[in-house]
Amino acid sequence: MYLNCHSYYSLRFGTFSEIELLELAKENCVDSLALTDINNTSACLNFIRKAKEYNIKPIVGIDFRNNHQQLYVGLAQNNKGYKELNDFLSYHLHNKIAFPETAPLFQNAFVIYPFKQIIETLKKTLNTNEFIGVTIKDIPKLRLSKTLLLENKLVILQPVTFRSKKDFNTHRLLRAIDNNILLSRLPEDQQACFSEQMIHKDQITKEFQEFDFIIRNTKKIGSQCTIDFDFSKNKPSLNQKTYTGDIQKDNELLQKLCTEGLPYRYKNPGKKVKDRLKKELDLITKMNFVSYFLLNWRIISYAQEQGYYYVGRGSGANSIVAYLLKITDVDPIELDLYFERFINSHRTSPPDFDIDFSWRDRQDITRFIFSEFNNVALLGAYVTFHYKGAVRELGKVFGLPKFEIDKLSGGDYDYNSLDHIHKLVITYSQLLQGIPNYISIHASGILISEQPLHNYAATDLPPKGFPTVQFDMIIAEDLGLYKFDILGQRGLAKIKEAINIIQYNQPEKANFDIHDIEKFKKDPNINALIRDAKCLACFYVESPAMRMLLSKLKTDNYLGLVAASSIIRPGVAKSGMMREYILREHDKNRRNNSHPIMLDLMKDTYGIMVYQEDVIKVAHLFAKLTLDEADVLRRGMSGKFRSRKEFKEVQQKFIQNCRNEGYEEQLIFEIWDQVASFAGYAFPKGHSASYAVESYQSLFLKAYFPLEYLVATLNNGGGFYRPEVYLHEAKLLGAIIHTPCINVSHYEHILKNNHIYLGLNILRNLDHKTAELILSERQIHGDYVSLNDFIDRVPISIEQISILIKIDAFAFTQKNKHELLWEAHFKLHSISSNYDQPLLFKEKRTEYRLPEFASSKLEDAFEQIESFGFPICGYYEILTTKPVNQNRANDLKAYLNKKIDIYGYLIAMKNTSTSNGKRMAFGTFLDQFGDVFDTVLFPPVQEKYKLRHKGIYRMYGKVVEEFGFLSIEIIKIVKQDYIQDPRYA
Incomplete structure (x- = not known):
C-alpha cells in the first residue's frame, strides 16, 4: 500500500534509516512497501536483505526529482527493472542533467506520476506500465477530476518521510541546511508536507474505501514487483569470474606464474616451501579465488612496467602465492605466517590485498584499472553528520552569530542557562548525528564485477571522474562483491624521489638495490637507528609513540620491528597488552603468566595477542570456534558489523565454549576483553611485515643519504611532523637552507651538494600560475640578471613580486630588499596590473637614487614566518x-x-x-x-x-x-x- 517511502538516504530530506522504515511498517501491519529514495539507491540492498527478518515484501525504486520537485516514481518489477532504473538515474547523475518531465519507456519497471502533476502539467497518454498516484490529501480534488475515469490507472501514492513532529522539524532543518538559508526563509516547495507519514494498514484502506479500484490497482502493482539478491553465507562471489575468459586457462596461468616466481624468491626451495605452495594453490583453485589473484597480479605488473613503487599488504600478504607473484614482498615461510588468516576452507570471501602506491602514481593505476577491466566502479562511503558539524550547520540555520556557534560546538556552555534557540541547536544536532550528509568515496576500494554494477545500484560521478556505486563496503560484502584496495601513500613517493635525487646528486653512489631487504635487515647502521629511535621522517616509525615504543623495547631487528608495528595500534595499547608485551620482553619469568595454551599459540609474542590472526588462533584453538566463526569474530570487531546478529551469536558461543572447556570465568572474560579491545585495529602479521619492509627501505635512505631523503620527504607532504622539523633535522646533518631564489629554486625543494633551496611552492600567497611563468621563462631564456630583466620577462603584479622580494628571492642582485621594493613599485607603476604577456621590447628604465636602507636577520625571520610559516633560524x-x-x-x-x-x-x-x-x-x-x-x-x-x-x-x-x-x-x-x-x- 505504500509505494513512495523515503529513508535518510534521501539526502538532507529523509529522517530515519531503512531499518527504522521496516520497523515502522511492522508496527502498522504493513506487509509490503516500496523504498523509493530521492535520486538515490544507497539503502535498497540492505532494505531487501533485512525485509525478510520483518516478514515484509520489499519493493525498490527511485523517486525522481529535479530540485526536489517530484516528477515520477519508478518501481522495479524485477531485477532487470532495477537495473533499468539505475541506468536511467546514473546517466543523469554522471552528466549532471535534469530529468525529463516524462519517464522513458521502461520494459521492467512501473512509473507512477503524482496526481498533482497529471492535472497541472502532464499532457500525454499513459503507457501500459504508467500510473497516476493519489495521496490522501488529493482525495477531495480526485472526486472532481476527470482522471477518475481512468480507473485502472489510479494507485495509492501516499509518501512516507516522517514518523513524528520531531522528524518533521528535523526534515525542515535538513532542507534549510541543503539550501544554505535561514529556517525562517525555507520555501514551501523545498519541504515535504507534514502529512507524509505512515498510518495503519486498516486506516489507509479506510481513507480510500470509496475508491476500491484504487486499492485493487495498488495491490496489483505490489504483487507484480519481485526483487531478490542472494545474501546467504555461502553465496558465490560476484567479482569478475575469470581473468583470461576461461577458468582452466586461469588455473594454468596461476600455476605458471608461481613456477616462474619460485627461483626468484627461493634459490633452493625446500619441502616446506613446496608443500605450502601446493596447499595454497589447491585451496585457491577450489575456492574459485584464482581470478582474484590474477587481477591483482595484472594491476601490479602494470605498476612494474611503469616503474611505480608499491607495497602489497593485508591478509593476502600471508600467502606464498602472493609472494611469488610479487604482489607482496613478505616471505610467509620466514615469518611463519598463519595460513588460516589468509584463507581457509570455510571462508567465502577472497583474502584482502591492500596495495599501496605512491600518491603521485595512484591516479594512473586507478585509470588503468578502469580501462583494463569491464564493470568497474569505486566503492561508495557515507559522510554522516557529526555533533560539532551539526551544531555549526544548525547555528547558521537559526541565524546565530559565529562566536555563539563556536561556543556551542566547543561545548563551552551550561545547558540550563541556554535560551530556547540554543537548546534547539543542541537537541537537533544530537538527532542529526549519524544521519548521512552526502555520499563520498571509500578511501581505497574498487569493485571489479562479473555483471554490470547497475544491477546492484546506481552510480555517481564525483570530481575524481570515476563512477562510484551508491553503497558501502559492508553491503558490498553482504552481496558478494569484494573490493580491491588501491591506496596512495607518501612514503613510497619519498623513497622513489630520494633515489632520483641521489642519482642526480651522487650518481657514483646510486648503484644500490632498494629492494634488497635481506641486506638491509643485517645492516648494523640501520638497526642502530631503530634501536636508538632515530627514525625521523621514516615511514611508520617516526611518531613520538613509536619512538617511545622502540626505545623501551630496544628493538634492533626486522622481526622486532614487525611486532612493534602492530603493538603500536590503538587496540593493543588500549587492552594493556602493549605494556605487558614490553614487560615480558625484559622479564623472561613474567612470560609464564600466560595460560599455557595462549603461550603455545603465540610463542613469538610471549602469549600476547599482537596480530589480527591471533584472534583467529585464540577463537579457533582456545575457544573451539570453527574457522568460519573465528573469521566472523575478527571481522566483527569494528564498524557496523559489530552490531550484527551473527557477531552477537559468535560472541556468546565464544564464552560458552570456553566454559565448556572448563576455563575459569576470570580467564574467559580477560581473554574476551583482549580480543574485543583490539581485533578491529590490529594488523595481520603479513601486513605489519609489509610496513616493516617499507620502514627498512626508508631507514636505509635516512642512514646513508639523509639530506636527499629529507628533501624528498618535504616534497611529498612531509610526514608526522611539520616541514620545519625536517628542515631542522637537515640543518643538524650539515645542510645549508636557502629561501626561494628565482634563479635557483624549482617549484619543489631541491638539493645541490649540501645546500637546500626551498621551492616556490612553499610561499603561501604566490600564485601557482606566477610560479609556473617564472620557471618556464627561466628554462627557455636563462637566468634573470636583474630586477629590470625579471620585470621585462615575467608578467607579474606588484603584490606577487613583493612576495618574492620580501623573501629574498632576488638576493643575487646584492641589493637591499627595501630598495628592491621601492624599485619594483616605481617600475611597475606605469604598467597595467592585468597585462598577461612579457614585453616584446625592453623599456628604458629610469634609475632612481634611493636612500640607504637597512634590514636585519630578525626582520627576515618574521618575513619567513609570514611567507611560509616558520623562520629558518628557528x-x-x-x-x-x-x-x-x-x-x-x-x-x-x-x-x-x-x-x-x-x-x-x-x-x-x-x-x-x-x-x-x-x-x-x-x-x-x-x-x-x-x-x-x-x-x-x-x-x-x-x-x-x-x-x-x-x-x-x-x-x-x-x-x-x-x-x-x-x-x-x-x-x-x-x-x-x-x-x-x-x-x-
Missing part, C-alpha cells in the same frame, strides 16, 4: 627573553628522578583521557640545541596550563625513566613570548 632567536639556562635533552639522564628546568619548542602533542575521563597530554619538544625530548602533563597540570599550540615553553618537571625511555613529568609550564615584529615596531 624560534629561539626571536624570544623576548633569552633562555636563562643551558639545560638540554642530553642532560636528562643526569637528572633522573630529579627536577629540571628546560626550554622546548613544541613539535607534537597528543591529547588523551585517563580511565576516569580526565584530560591529559603528551608533548614532544626540541630543546635550544636541536635535540628531542618528551613530556607528560597529567590531568591537574593539563587542566591548569592547557598545553595546546606550537611555541617555545619553559617547563619545570621531574625526569622519569621507564625501560630506558626518559621523559619529563611536567609540574609547571609557561609559554615564552616572542619579540615585537621589527617590521612594525
Whole structure:
C-alpha cells in the first residue's frame, strides 16, 4: 500500500534509516512497501536483505526529482527493472542533467506520476506500465477530476518521510541546511508536507474505501514487483569470474606464474616451501579465488612496467602465492605466517590485498584499472553528520552569530542557562548525528564485477571522474562483491624521489638495490637507528609513540620491528597488552603468566595477542570456534558489523565454549576483553611485515643519504611532523637552507651538494600560475640578471613580486630588499596590473637614487614566518627573553628522578583521557640545541596550563625513566613570548 517511502538516504530530506522504515511498517501491519529514495539507491540492498527478518515484501525504486520537485516514481518489477532504473538515474547523475518531465519507456519497471502533476502539467497518454498516484490529501480534488475515469490507472501514492513532529522539524532543518538559508526563509516547495507519514494498514484502506479500484490497482502493482539478491553465507562471489575468459586457462596461468616466481624468491626451495605452495594453490583453485589473484597480479605488473613503487599488504600478504607473484614482498615461510588468516576452507570471501602506491602514481593505476577491466566502479562511503558539524550547520540555520556557534560546538556552555534557540541547536544536532550528509568515496576500494554494477545500484560521478556505486563496503560484502584496495601513500613517493635525487646528486653512489631487504635487515647502521629511535621522517616509525615504543623495547631487528608495528595500534595499547608485551620482553619469568595454551599459540609474542590472526588462533584453538566463526569474530570487531546478529551469536558461543572447556570465568572474560579491545585495529602479521619492509627501505635512505631523503620527504607532504622539523633535522646533518631564489629554486625543494633551496611552492600567497611563468621563462631564456630583466620577462603584479622580494628571492642582485621594493613599485607603476604577456621590447628604465636602507636577520625571520610559516633560524632567536639556562635533552639522564628546568619548542602533542575521563597530554619538544625530548602533563597540570599550540615553553618537571625511555613529568609550564615584529615596531 505504500509505494513512495523515503529513508535518510534521501539526502538532507529523509529522517530515519531503512531499518527504522521496516520497523515502522511492522508496527502498522504493513506487509509490503516500496523504498523509493530521492535520486538515490544507497539503502535498497540492505532494505531487501533485512525485509525478510520483518516478514515484509520489499519493493525498490527511485523517486525522481529535479530540485526536489517530484516528477515520477519508478518501481522495479524485477531485477532487470532495477537495473533499468539505475541506468536511467546514473546517466543523469554522471552528466549532471535534469530529468525529463516524462519517464522513458521502461520494459521492467512501473512509473507512477503524482496526481498533482497529471492535472497541472502532464499532457500525454499513459503507457501500459504508467500510473497516476493519489495521496490522501488529493482525495477531495480526485472526486472532481476527470482522471477518475481512468480507473485502472489510479494507485495509492501516499509518501512516507516522517514518523513524528520531531522528524518533521528535523526534515525542515535538513532542507534549510541543503539550501544554505535561514529556517525562517525555507520555501514551501523545498519541504515535504507534514502529512507524509505512515498510518495503519486498516486506516489507509479506510481513507480510500470509496475508491476500491484504487486499492485493487495498488495491490496489483505490489504483487507484480519481485526483487531478490542472494545474501546467504555461502553465496558465490560476484567479482569478475575469470581473468583470461576461461577458468582452466586461469588455473594454468596461476600455476605458471608461481613456477616462474619460485627461483626468484627461493634459490633452493625446500619441502616446506613446496608443500605450502601446493596447499595454497589447491585451496585457491577450489575456492574459485584464482581470478582474484590474477587481477591483482595484472594491476601490479602494470605498476612494474611503469616503474611505480608499491607495497602489497593485508591478509593476502600471508600467502606464498602472493609472494611469488610479487604482489607482496613478505616471505610467509620466514615469518611463519598463519595460513588460516589468509584463507581457509570455510571462508567465502577472497583474502584482502591492500596495495599501496605512491600518491603521485595512484591516479594512473586507478585509470588503468578502469580501462583494463569491464564493470568497474569505486566503492561508495557515507559522510554522516557529526555533533560539532551539526551544531555549526544548525547555528547558521537559526541565524546565530559565529562566536555563539563556536561556543556551542566547543561545548563551552551550561545547558540550563541556554535560551530556547540554543537548546534547539543542541537537541537537533544530537538527532542529526549519524544521519548521512552526502555520499563520498571509500578511501581505497574498487569493485571489479562479473555483471554490470547497475544491477546492484546506481552510480555517481564525483570530481575524481570515476563512477562510484551508491553503497558501502559492508553491503558490498553482504552481496558478494569484494573490493580491491588501491591506496596512495607518501612514503613510497619519498623513497622513489630520494633515489632520483641521489642519482642526480651522487650518481657514483646510486648503484644500490632498494629492494634488497635481506641486506638491509643485517645492516648494523640501520638497526642502530631503530634501536636508538632515530627514525625521523621514516615511514611508520617516526611518531613520538613509536619512538617511545622502540626505545623501551630496544628493538634492533626486522622481526622486532614487525611486532612493534602492530603493538603500536590503538587496540593493543588500549587492552594493556602493549605494556605487558614490553614487560615480558625484559622479564623472561613474567612470560609464564600466560595460560599455557595462549603461550603455545603465540610463542613469538610471549602469549600476547599482537596480530589480527591471533584472534583467529585464540577463537579457533582456545575457544573451539570453527574457522568460519573465528573469521566472523575478527571481522566483527569494528564498524557496523559489530552490531550484527551473527557477531552477537559468535560472541556468546565464544564464552560458552570456553566454559565448556572448563576455563575459569576470570580467564574467559580477560581473554574476551583482549580480543574485543583490539581485533578491529590490529594488523595481520603479513601486513605489519609489509610496513616493516617499507620502514627498512626508508631507514636505509635516512642512514646513508639523509639530506636527499629529507628533501624528498618535504616534497611529498612531509610526514608526522611539520616541514620545519625536517628542515631542522637537515640543518643538524650539515645542510645549508636557502629561501626561494628565482634563479635557483624549482617549484619543489631541491638539493645541490649540501645546500637546500626551498621551492616556490612553499610561499603561501604566490600564485601557482606566477610560479609556473617564472620557471618556464627561466628554462627557455636563462637566468634573470636583474630586477629590470625579471620585470621585462615575467608578467607579474606588484603584490606577487613583493612576495618574492620580501623573501629574498632576488638576493643575487646584492641589493637591499627595501630598495628592491621601492624599485619594483616605481617600475611597475606605469604598467597595467592585468597585462598577461612579457614585453616584446625592453623599456628604458629610469634609475632612481634611493636612500640607504637597512634590514636585519630578525626582520627576515618574521618575513619567513609570514611567507611560509616558520623562520629558518628557528624560534629561539626571536624570544623576548633569552633562555636563562643551558639545560638540554642530553642532560636528562643526569637528572633522573630529579627536577629540571628546560626550554622546548613544541613539535607534537597528543591529547588523551585517563580511565576516569580526565584530560591529559603528551608533548614532544626540541630543546635550544636541536635535540628531542618528551613530556607528560597529567590531568591537574593539563587542566591548569592547557598545553595546546606550537611555541617555545619553559617547563619545570621531574625526569622519569621507564625501560630506558626518559621523559619529563611536567609540574609547571609557561609559554615564552616572542619579540615585537621589527617590521612594525
